[in-house]
Amino acid sequence: MTDAPSTTTGAPATEMLIQRLRWPLIAVSVTILIALSRLIINPRFYFTDDTERGSFGQWYALGEHLSQGRLPILNPSAWQGGNYFAEGQWGILSPVTWLIGLTAYISPDAALHVTVWKIAFLALFSAGMFLLARDMGASRPWAALAGVLAPAAGFTVYIDAASWSTGLFDACLFPLLWWALRRTVEHGKSPVPYVILSFTLVTIGYVFGVMVLVIILVESLVRHIVHRDGTRIIRTLLASAWGAAWTIVIYLPAIATAPVTERSSDPFANEHFLNADITDLLSAGSPLTTATIKSFWGDTTQGPLVYIAWLLPLIPLFLPIARDAVIRLLPVWIFGAVMLAFILAPSEMGALRWPLRMMPYVAIAVIIVLVVAATRAYPYRVTRARAWAAVAVIAATTYIGWVEEMWSWKSILVTFIAQLVLVAIFYLHATRARTRQVTVAVLLSIAITVGVAGAQMLQFRESPMPTVNAPTSTDELRSVLDEPRGDAIVVGNYYTGQNTPASWDERLMGNLWYLSETPVASVYTVLPFESFADDLCSDLRGLTCEDALDTLWSIDPDTGERVSDLMSISTIIAAKATYPDQPVVPDGWHVADDLDWNWYLQRDEELPSAGGVTWTGEGTAVTVTAQSDTSVTFSVDAVGSDPRVVLSRLPFPGYEVSAGSFADPVRDYLLTVDVTAAAGEEVTVRFLPPPFPVLAGSFVLAWLVLAGWLIVWRRDARRAR
Structure with a gap:
């Protein structure tokens, strides 16, 4: 009943x-x-152009970082594409994008x-x-x-x-x-x-x-x-x-x-x-x-x-x-x-x-x-x-x-x-x-x-946006440059051959480089660093003109070092579409592989990844004691007639130095510190998204607004009842 x-x-x-x-x-x-x-x-309908060369690679990289318990803020090895907070569409603070990234990282x-x-x-x-x-x-x-x-x-x-x-x-x-x-x-x-x-x-x-x-x-x-x-x-x-x-x-x-x-x-x-x-x-x-x-x-x-x-x-x-x-x-x-x-x-x-x-x-x-x-x-x-x-x-x-x-x-x-x-x-x-x-x-x-x-x-069987016909298997994408020899950069028109499946055994494109074990500078960016892009004549997709190889191997007149050394580059992939004849390599480099689509050029002695000290002025000596993607700490052992210290980093707004001061960037794009006033001291160069105090204040303000809003809403709801 x-x-x-x-x-x-x-x-x-x-x-x-x-x-x-x-x-x-x-x-x-x-x-x-x-x-x-x-x-x-069209089984690849949703995997075209910016999704293919941009989004998936950055989601994969974000998922990889998250799986290791960290949020990526800056990546010196990615150069102009590595300022992730400024890039915006990385979704660094978006839980939805985190979930997309984590699933991308484990997706086959x-x-x-x-x-x-x-x-x-x-x-x-x-x-x-x-x-x-x-x-x-x-x-x-x-x-x-x-x-x-x-x-x-x-x-x-x-x-x-x-x-x-x-x-x-x-x-x-x-x-x-x-x-x-x-x-x-x-x-x-x-x-x-x-x-x-x-x-x-x-x-x-x-x-x-x-x-x-x-x-x-x-x-x-x-x-x-x-x-x-x-x-x-x-x-x-x-x-x-x-x-x-x-x-x-x-x-x-x-x-x-x-x-x-x-x-x-x-x-x-x-x-x-x-x-x-x-x-x-x-x-x-x-x-x-x-x-x-x-x-x-x-x-x-x-x-x-x-x-x-x-x-x-x-x-x-x-x-x-x-x-x-x-x-x-x-x-x-x-x-x-x-x-x-x-x-x-x-x-x-x-x-x-x-x-x-x-x-x-x-x-x-x-x-x-x-x-x-x-x-x-x-x-x-x-x-x-x-x-x-x-x-x-x-x-x-x-x-x-x-x-x-x-x-x-x-x-x-x-x-x-x-x-x-x-x-x-x-x-x-x-x-x-x-x-x-x-x-x-x-x-x-x-x-x-x-x-x-x-x-x-x-x-209209496909989007008018272009496709580069990249492999969709993440295992296949990860197999390119899976034995890293330091940081790499691609020069020339490496998009040639994109419709030939075998060409993908030799190179990736845009943000798909994030799937490689080798850190590669030629990733996609919406914010090309102007002086860097001008020097290497590179575009936002990572393509360069023919002169880029000569630039990397040229001697910087200000420091007397090769540009590639100042950037901590150990591997150069030169597209045969741009360099049909074997490049003449300088001392300290060799042709590691002569492949169908690319030349693999490597330094005899591998350099550390980008982000550290790559040159000090005459009479100046420093010892690096700590280094991460966002900071470098070094002790100043001596200050000579040229007190400059060059780091293989782009001088993005947001860098601060604990002692000394910033000097004019070498080549207009290499972060340079003047340690004149830091003799015998420990110097820390640290990056935070700019302007960090305003960002921190806005972050706190957002939660205060939410707390106040919920209080007002509950009061109004009680009155309505």
Whole structure:
């Protein structure tokens, strides 16, 4: 008898839970299905370009450090790529990135590892879009469609998911973060979800994600100031203070480091590179066309980078949007307008380049407006006049798309016919179906989205971003230079031969060098150290010009030592594409291997890894007593006529010296200490991310803000009860 009540009350509760979860589960499941289907055509789809040469290698290195119980801050052997705090996207303080790194370190296959993580984030994107669309006024079915459409938008799929990992992670987190912000500011719920999500987004280290967070915080603050809503103003200020404190911790080191890097001279200009114009945006509803986006491959990029959703040209069916919905969508209108202005902005705005990377956020705003409009209009407000309006929009955008890219006329024609058919289907269904109109319409839309994704993959089988066809087996990657002979550097165009599997037995590329047992200087960086890059004519990928080998073997006029010795380089890998004839090696070096793609040149006597003392001035003598990646301690035994001590380190901002002073860097990029005032003393040269006192203060402030916020929230919650 006592069991009966729980049975009767349990069944409705279970049914309610199923009803609440049904649509978001459909959205997430379909998103995963679409993401997995891309692997059928291209198993390496998510292992391209910056993921292949950049992200995986740095995740692997981070995981290796974490497995040994330490956080990497500085790596002198990586030279211009070794300032990890300034690099930002290493995610040094991000627990999510730590987990990605630890799994990368133990993963047997690099492509499998990145694919699993990227699809997981796309699933999170879907769930976040569902919650955000619901909060903005969409019904469950239409919110589920938003959760399917947003992760399938063109830039997200073909650039972020395929290559720019941190861009993907931030875009995928953003809808959930925005929902969490509204949950705590607008509805007075616990700030904990927002705190966790905003911390995660900021610490991932992708500055554009922080920019969109700032936009929604400013919008929230201004809106509540206008409404004179004191409680929500305080909540927004607390949310902003938390995010601002962590932004200082994560991004200030890069700003402080920028003056010595090539970022200091980034121009303000419009080269029409990875930005859009108005006519490009008229292709946002066409999944099979490319628009005219200029990028690395010329005036047109072979990918649907401005595509948002196939349903977009059908929006006249759902217009006009009710006034109360327009008001409720005010944050979305403002956010979308700012994002639209950004992608139309100049291609280079100092350190901020390539504004088209904001396209996923434009898609988020547009899709939310679309599903809220559909919620309020479908099926009851769909009329013949609105159907003809949709036909007119489709015709206009098709014509402009054809003018922009006449060579794609077949794809444009197919899209035009398909959208006309869909207008007819939606109109007939809305006006003639008697029951379950919304469910059927949304399920049909989801099915069409799956079909569109399949058609896209048949036409655009891979990202327009380049692949170097690196091996995906981590064992194979680790086998390159697995018997280290001191620090190494690569010179010349060592990317030649990337499509020949055997060439990977001889060299790696970019951050994949982190998988080698040999410390290699030629890693990827977003902050090339200007004087170092100029001297070795190297780029951010580690490629150098032909003169780099001569520079390494040249005698520095200031010290009388070889540049390679001042850098503590013991192995040079010279690409045969640049050096077809065997290089003439200087005394103390020999040709260790003559391989198919590279010359292996080694010093007869191996030098210690970079970071230590490599030269002292005439009459000056020091003894190194301790050395780590971030510090060197030496005793000054004698001070001669030249009191300088040169270390094989780049003089990044953040170095301090306990005695003596810093002198002008030798060759403008070798850290140099003047020990004139340190005779007989012990000198410690130590690096901390700059400006460290400010970073430490911001770190403490963040936790104080959180403590205060939780106290305020609990007080308000008690009052509400």
